Amino acid sequence: MYPAMDQDVNQNLEGFNVTLFLTETVGITAVLLMAIWISVYRGGYAWTSSPDLEFNWHPLLMTIGMIFMYGNGILVYRVFRGRRKRKLKIGHAFIHLMVFVLAVIALQAVFDSHNLKVPPTPNLYSLHSWIGLIAVILFSCQWVSGLVSFLYPGLHVSLRASYLPVHTFFGIGGFLSSVTAALLGLLEKAHFSVQVYQDLPTEGLLVNFIGMAIVLFTVLVMFLVTTPRFRRLATTEDDLLLQEDSQHKMLLPHHWD
Template identity: 45%
Template sequence: MDSQPNLRLFTGWVLIAQVLGLTSVILVAVWMGSYRGGFAWQEDPGREFNYHPLFMIIGLVFLYGDAILVYRVFRNERKMYVKILHGVVQAFALLFAAVGLKAVFDSHNLAEKPIPNMYSLHSWLGLTTVILFGLQWVFGFVSFLWPKVALSMRTIYKPIHVYFGLAIFVMAIATSLMGITEKAFFSVGSPSYKGVPYSALPAEGVIINILGMVLVALGLVVGYIITNPDYERQPTPEEEHIPLDQ
């Protein structure tokens, strides 16, 4: 073939995405674990909250990002195996998100003085994102793994699935940035950190801001890998003769 794609730097970008994804998980765990009192379940709603940012970022940012990348990373494996891997990783992402949502609703409802739910822009966009993610999973499963729908429908749906796949990922990152902002203004400077407010940028504030910038960088890198036509998965020679395996 004369149209051999240019895979220069591909591995480097994927590694950078892994480093950024893991760094975001570590930073949010350190923030919640070391500055916000650590983790607990329903016996302590204030600390149950701390599972919310951790689980949302593990699920809807780190795992979601990697699930998007599997088609590029496992470019020489059988397409069906890669699809199954994609679906399984996304199922785990949804599971983490569900537990993360449970944690925040519990922390509001079980607090001594209950906090209203679903009033902030963060909550509106966040719930929209999770619902779209769930729909995307169901439509993807029905269309590409358990194909009861006609090939013509799948061909129409595929670019929609791909577009929303990246769009919902970006929405998850944007929602995280708003959640981080809320939590920073609510909590930094509250007694557990010697009363230094966010505006004086104590260590906790710096960690928070770096976490946010790392999430943005991750979005940029995953977006770049996915939209670079050189990095797109090429059909293997067998696949070219099996249109149903698209």
């Protein structure tokens, strides 16, 4: 057996658990506030029988998936630093697969809510929709490229190492894009639906608090991700797995390289 926590030697993790707890608390709060807003002020949920209520699935599922779960997917390698890297890769990929499923349902809900209205509402005309669609497309490309590069079939070790910074950069970029789209969507919905929003009624306050919770969650996730002393260091087992993978690649026929 190889030591599960040998990456923690000489690594300062002071404040990590407190920051992580605060991050999760704020993220869950954002989701709960979104659910309360939709249930109390926006009439609840339905599917195609009521296009206006079907729309309500869109902000809720996007907040759960493209904000809360996306952020947690990014944090997997730091939160479970003592686990085997192969398991972390599978967990990272699975969480993002669930994010993709929720995003598809959320997009279906918003397109249905526009197309089934009489008369129909135009699609993809707002800045929110443009940035949101870019975020989903970027996220989807990231998921596929990560699956091919790091899980199955997997790139050669040297190519994988070269691609990792690119994957990390665009993963964070996709997360920030989804946050930007969420904030624009909140503002757009507030101006369309909240009466006398400029007078800051209770619903307006709630919308603003949702936005602030999303921003704070994002800041905390980015702090955990970008702080060098919180990163997961390679274990002895990781090095051995890389060596085994490299040897396996060398045994493959030349046309597979």
